[in-house]
Structures are given as C-alpha cells and as structure tokens.
C-alpha cells in the first residue's frame with residue numbers, strides 16, 4: 116500500500132475540516148504524548164490522542180473509522196495539560212461531528228436497552244445522545 | 250437570603266437526596282432556594298465546536314428564562330449543569346452576535362443579554378456563607394469519618410469556569426475538614442469517572458470507578474464524598490462487586506450529618522447509615538443511626 | 546354573511562385557486578373542488594385530523610394550523626398533512642409502575658430535545674409543548690399530563706421537531722399513567738358509578754332517549770355548566786397549572802351560548 120504523506124500545514128481535506136471546526140492548529144503538536152499519558156480511557160482507544168493528531172496531519176486513511184474519538188468523553192484533562200495549548204477534546208468533537216454528519220448516528224437510540232433506560236439518569240442519556248447522535 | 254434555583258433534570262430523578270440534603274443544610278444556614286417556575290434541561294455537555302450552535306439553545310434558554318423571571322443569579326447543585334450553563338454564559342458575553350442569531354431564528358425566546366450569573370452550591374458555601382460559619386454550625390463533628398473527596402472533571406475544568414485549581418484542588422478537603430472529618434487524598438480524585446459512557450461502555454466506567462475506590466480504600470477512606478449526580482450514579486451503581494461497596498455521599502449529606510440533622514431528611518436510609526457505620530466506627534454516626542432507628 | 550365575499554388567491558399543492566375570503570382553509574379546499582377523504586373529521590377543532598402546513602407572502606417561515614379553524618388568506622401557499630407517523634412501542638398500562646424514568650423508557654428520544662421551542666411555536670392549541678417534553682425528561686408525569694391536557698394529537702409538533710420526538714404519544718402515556726396511578730381517587734365518581742350501576746338513572750335515561758330530536762336539541766342548548774367557583778374543591782390538580790386553555794374552565798363556552 117502506498118500512503119501519500121503531505122507536509123505539515125498543507126495536508127488533506129479532513130485536517131482542514133477538523134482544524135476549522137475545532138479552532139486548533141494541529142501542526143503545533145510536538146508529539147510529547149502528555150495527552151495520551153493522562154487520558155483515563157487511553158487503554159480503550161484504538162489509537163492514542165497524540166497518534167490520532169499525527170494521523171490527521173499525515174492524512175492517513177481510516178481516521179474517521181477509529182473508535183478513539185467516541186471513547187473520549189471530553190473530560191478535558193489533556194486540554195488542561197497540553198504544553199502546546201492544544202484543546203484535544205475539541206479535536207475529538209470535530210471528528211465526532213464530521214462522522215455524525217457523513218455517516219449518521221453512532222449510537223442509535225433504538226439500540227439502548229430497556230433495562231438501561233429504566234436505570235440510567237437523564238444526565239447520562241442526554242449527554243450520550245448529544246455526543247453520539249446528529 | 251433567597252436565591253433562584255435551577256435544579257436540572259437528574260436532581261429530580263436519581264439525585265433527589267442531594268436536593269433534599271442541600272435544602273436542609275441551607276435552611277440551617279438561613280438561605281432559601283426558590284426553584285425557577287419553568288426551566289428546561291441544560292443539555293448536560295457543552296458543545297465543543299463553534300459550528301453546532303443549536304446545541305447552545307438549551308443552556309441559553311435557561312439563562313434567558315432566568316432573566317425573564319426577573320432574576321440575576323441562579324444556584325445549581327449539579328456539576329454538569331453548572332459547567333454547561335457557565336460556558337453558555339461565557340459565549341453570550343463574548344459572542345453576543347451568536348445569541349442574537351439564535352434568537353432571530355427561534356421566535357424570540359432566547360433574548361439573553363449575558364447579565365445572568367450561575368453559582369454552584371459550593372460557590373455559595375465557600376464564598377458567601379464561608380467555611381468558618383459552617384464550622385460554627387457543626388453539632389456532631391464527623392470525627393472518626395475518613396473521607397476521600399472526589400472532584401471528577403466538570404467542577405474543575407476548564408480553568409476560568411472551574412471552582413478550584415484543576416490539578417491541586419482543596420475545596421472539598423477544606424469543607425470536609427471544617428466538619429471534623431479526616432481527609433485522605435490521591436491522584437485519581439480529579440480523573441473522570443467515565444460520565445455518560447455508562448450508557449454504552451459501562452465497563453470503562455466500572456474500571457475507572459474501581460481504580461478510584463481502590464485508591465481511596467488503600468488510603469484508609471471509609472467513604473467517598475462527591476458533588477456530581479452523574480459521578481454519584483456511576484460510583485453507586487457501577488462499583489465493581491468485591492465485598493461491600495464503599496459508601497458514596499454527597500457533600501451536602503456529609504454537612505447535614507455534621508449539623509446533626511436527621512439522616513432521613515438527608516435522603517440517607519437505614520441501610521446506607523449502617524454501611525457508613527460499618528465503614529467508620531464513629532460514635533457520632535452510630536448515635537445518629539440509632540436515634541433514627543428509635544424514632545422511626 | 547351579508548356583504549358579498551371578495552376573492553383571495555391561495556396556492557394549494559402548487560396550483561392557484563381563487564376562493565372567497567372568510568372561508569376556513571378546509572372550506573376553501575372544498576370550494577376549489579377537492580373532496581376530502583382523509584385529513585378531516587370533526588370540523589370543530591377537536592379531532593386533530595386536519596393539520597395544514599403553509600407559507601405566507603412576505604415571510605420565509607413555515608406556519609402551521611388546523612384547516613377547520615383557520616381562515617384562508619390571500620397568498621397562502623399550503624398543503625394538508627393527513628397523517629404524521631408516530632408509531633409507539635406497545636405498552637401494557639396495567640404492567641407499568643410509574644417511576645421518574647418511565648417516560649424515558651418508552652420514549653428515549655426525548656433525551657435528544659435541544660430546547661429549540663419549535664414544537665411550542667407550531668402547536669395550534671397553543672400548548673407549551675417543549676415544557677411538557679422537558680417535564681417528561683425529568684420524570685414529572687403529573688406536569689406532563691397537565692400541560693398536555695388539551696393536546697388533540699394533530700401531530701404538527703412531531704412533524705417539525707429536529708429531535709424527532711413523538712410529542713403527543715408522550716403526553717398521552719403521561720395522562721394515562723396519571724389517570725390510572727397518580728390522580729387522587731375521586732369519591733364522588735365512585736358514588737355516582739355505583740348509583741348508575743344500581744340503575745338509579747335508568748328511567749331518566751330512557752325518557753331522554755325517547756325524546757324527539759328537536760326537544761333533545763333544545764334541552765342540550767339549555768344545559769348548565771358547573772363552574773370552577775361552584776365546585777368548592779380543595780384539590781383540583783389542574784388548577785395549579787397555567788395551561789392557556791385550562792381544562793376545567795368552560796367559561797368561553799358559557800359566554801358563547
């Protein structure tokens with residue numbers, strides 16, 4: 116497989132869209148890995164936040180098929196700690212939004228079980244729907 | 250003192266005891282809360298892109314209604330509500346044109362000038378009432394209670410919205426110490442519990458809650474004290490099953506116990522009081538549980 | 546009508562018609578030559594079968610109305626919505642134990658409400674639709690029942706909601722639960738039902754049924770209402786809610802007679 120790697124700052128359409136939606140300049144990231152090191156859910160991510168940023172910068176295929184940005188709950192620990200001032204959860208939100216707009220709901224309401232619905236507080240449902248449905 | 254009160258949905262569903270305890274301790278402190286006569290869900294999570302403006306309608310509507318109801322300040326008990334409302338308020342102050350645009354497309358109900366103020370109950374207790382006044386009102390110091398204060402995310406982050414230092418918060422520690430409790434701390438106090446992942450990735454929540462509970466236990470804690478109804482739900486229902494669960498208290502309930510209020514009024518039933526008593530050989534708590542058993 | 550009606554132009558499903566002003570939308574459609582076999586029922590604003598979607602000249606907005614209750618306007622561009630699909634998961638009312646999460650269990654999509662207020666603005670009954678959906682989200686079944694009391698299930702709200710919420714079905718379930726489990730039992734009702742069952746009114750009813758139609762109509766027109774003030778009830782749940790059309794208040798009907 117050949118992967119075309121663009122130079123920083125002039126990569127593909129997805130990078131531009133993510134930067135526009137998130138208001139972040141991803142070329143600022145110097146790959147220190149602080150975000151991944153502190154993320155409480157890193158173990159459940161198929162690609163760590165710093166890697167995800169790299170994938171976007173290099174226009175790697177398959178970014179939108181990743182699970183990582185659905186696992187991110189936007190706890191903002193990484194945003195608090197990033198030495199380059201990158202708001203990683205905004206990047207994650209931008210990816211979620213693009214995926215929702217192009218592919219539809221990540222967690223269709225009909226898939227939530229009756230038992231879950233009886234027990235969950237509204238706060239969990241509202242948040243989940245806001246992050247995982249269009 | 251009387252203040253407008255924005256409860257938020259979950260306070261009315263799974264966190265009623267938090268509300269009961271809050272109203273009870275505020276009564277003791279001479280403060281009355283007036284629930285807003287009409288309110289809507291705040292939307293829980295702040296939208297993180299500038300483009301998704303429709304997601305700002307819910308929190309802005311709460312703020313607009315507050316002003317329409319002739320109020321300036323509203324108190325809330327929920328960390329998520331507080332965070333979302335405060336951030337929408339920031340949007341209204343820094344980008345009023347966006348609010349006007351929303352208002353123009355939605356029939357005029359969102360006419361909001363940014364002049365409202367959202368207070369977390371912890372603001373009120375720390376900055377208006379003051380910890381000294383709370384200490385003075387303590388009747389039954391929680392002497393033998395060892396607590397692990399858990400902050401989670403939305404009380405602290407982002408800077409500028411949060412109530413305390415995001416990395417080294419002291420707010421809950423100071424509050425618990427003023428009740429006479431012993432405080433133990435650890436690195437996971439400020440880490441997210443998994444929040445709404447409870448809906449479709451509950452395993453991750455159990456893992457985070459489990460790690461935090463273990464850290465608390467290792468430090469000698471007999472209970473976890475926290476503020477957010479979603480954290481409470483996760484800690485109370487998704488704790489890994491290994492022996493008896495570590496009791497989870499809202500800080501309002503801890504204050505109420507220290508004030509010597511009836512546990513029933515704080516939404517604590519006999520089973521929870523027993524669990525607390527088992528975790529803590531506290532004479533004061535034992536007396537309370539006993540007194541309640543006798544009077545019931 | 547004494548003066549001859551002027552003609553106005555309405556555009557029905559893309560075709561222009563000249564119709565007399567002063568007609569309801571429903572009558573105007575029939576005047577234009579259509580025979581309505583769906584999307585019409587009571588013609589009195591009660592059945593909810595006749596929702597209209599229209600635009601006006603000089604506004605970009607979509608407006609909604611009941612065709613039987615709204616006069617046709619010059620420049621109206623309209624279509625009838627004979628049906629708004631609102632399928633509901635089957636439920637057995639006897640098997641429900643009312644809880645704060647009950648409405649969410651049957652209608653989880655209410656958690657997606659963005660509080661845009663579109664439903665309230667669209668409701669021809671003037672109900673605070675968003676507020677009853679919000680009350681449903683926080684499990685306040687009584688409030689949902691009260692605020693949605695005058696809903697006629699026209700479905701207009703559900704056709705306009707960005708969160709695809711099935712408003713009137715939510716309100717209906719709330720009212721059913723409220724009626725079955727939450728409303729304080731009425732002693733008077735039990736007394737009256739047992740009296741009916743014991744046959745106390747049989748003779749009176751038989752007499753009424755034998756009356757010629759004209760007499761029956763005359764009696765109907767002379768009927769009396771018991772007003773709220775006369776009821777002297779300590780508890781009337783509905784009085785605590787400010788629905789624009791209070792279900793207990795028949796005053797407007799009284800003034801009409």
Ligand code: SF4
Nearest residue numbers: 144147148150165197
């Ligand atoms: S912490 Fe910031 S600079 Fe470091 S890898 Fe993450 S995004 Fe890049």
Ligand code: SF4
Nearest residue numbers: 154187188190191193
């Ligand atoms: S905001 Fe997302 S990526 Fe960052 S630490 Fe929290 S869960 Fe991990």
Ligand code: SF4
Nearest residue numbers: 668696697699700702
């Ligand atoms: S609430 Fe909805 S269905 Fe009921 S009358 Fe209003 S618009 Fe029609």
Ligand code: SF4
Nearest residue numbers: 658659661662664706
């Ligand atoms: S139209 Fe739908 S999303 Fe908007 S306020 Fe009504 S129920 Fe909520």
Ligand code: FES
Nearest residue numbers: 586587588593613
């Ligand atoms: S025909 Fe029944 S409401 Fe219009």
